[in-house]
Amino acid sequence: LHTARVAIHRTEYPERDLCIVDILPAGCSKGIALERLARSLNLPMGQTLAVGDNWNDLSMLQTAGSAALMSNAPPDLLALARRHGWRVLPSHAEDGVAQLLEDLLGTAK
Numbered sequence: 001l002h003t004a005r006v007a008i009h010r011t012e013y014p015e016r017d018l019c020i021v022d023i024l025p026a027g028c029s030k031g032i033a034l035e036r037l038a039r040s041l042n043l044p045m046g047q048t049l050a051v052g053d054n055w056n057d058l059s060m061l062q063t064a065g066s067a068a069l070m071s072n073a074p075p076d077l078l079a080l081a082r083r084h085g086w087r088v089l090p091s092h093a094e095d096g097v098a099q100l101l102e103d104l105l106g107t108a109k
Helices: 030-040 055-063 075-084 096-105
Strands: 006-013 018-025 049-052 066-070 087-089
Touching: 006 055, 030 049, 030 055, 049 055, 049 096, 055 066, 055 075, 066 075, 066 096, 075 087, 087 096
Parallel strands: 049 066, 066 087
Antiparallel strands: 006 018
């Protein structure tokens, strides 16, 4: 019986015709990092928010209490976000994260 020693994640940028493969030690992901950060701050996972834009963010989006995805994410990831009920934000070029924060903080104009 073999146990995984690495985790492989993909990151795609179709508009730049670029795909990256991230090879990380097993048990190392953005989701695990978010869990550790929340635990160190004594923050329940239900009170966390993750914002992502690509496949290497998937574990973090799945782990967070709330998740949001940039609209310029890969189409198949956008479809997954919609199935999970994650918020889809305007693109990077449209300052989607800033708009989300303004909305959450009640500072939108």
